Amino acid sequence: EVQLVQSGAEVKKPGESLKISCKGSGYSFTSYWIGWVRQMPGKGLEWMGIIYPGNSETRYSPSFQGHVTISADKSLSTAYLQWSSLKASDTAMYYCARLSMTIDYWGQGTLVTVSS
């Protein structure tokens, strides 16, 4: 069974760093792109970027380029999304998703709350 399991909810202060994770199982982790999706409170879905764990090729949405870093550790079958300096506006639910010309599997989501 294909599963994407994300790390738990986080509460951080502005300026702090954060790295959240997404562990894939039940399939060849290196053979599918993994994407990260942001959903701000009461808002729609936004693509942040995608990574191919097989060779770590990464593509960012222009809106997120330079603000987050997407990475993967294929030995752990885990993808990551990280911030070096969080802002209150980063408060959102973040989903990872497996891509095969469509998003066929989603993680359960990681709620990130940034508040002083």
Place this chain on the structure above:
Amino acid sequence: QSALTQPASVSGSPGQSITISCTGTSSDVGGYNYVSWYQQYPGKAPKLMIYEVSNRPSGISNRFSGSKSGNTASLTISGLQAEDEADYYCSSYTSSTPLYVFGTGTKVTVL
């Protein structure tokens, strides 16, 4: 990269059919047969309902169907049921980075 355009809300009575549109450009919806539709309940992860324009994953009711004409894709829900009340998003492969784009989302209300 602009989001695909969906109506903000669509409503219907139980048993009726509704259609949600998803309008893009020749660089996304019109250029590829990789349009998908997702259903999302509040506080839950989205769920794949339609892929590659008109295909249903295993376990998805045949009340859900998809189509495409030019730069506009559509999701039709027939025999509307109370459980269909949710948010729906389309998505398409695109020639622009990061290769995928979502629609703006549509809230379906069952009257």
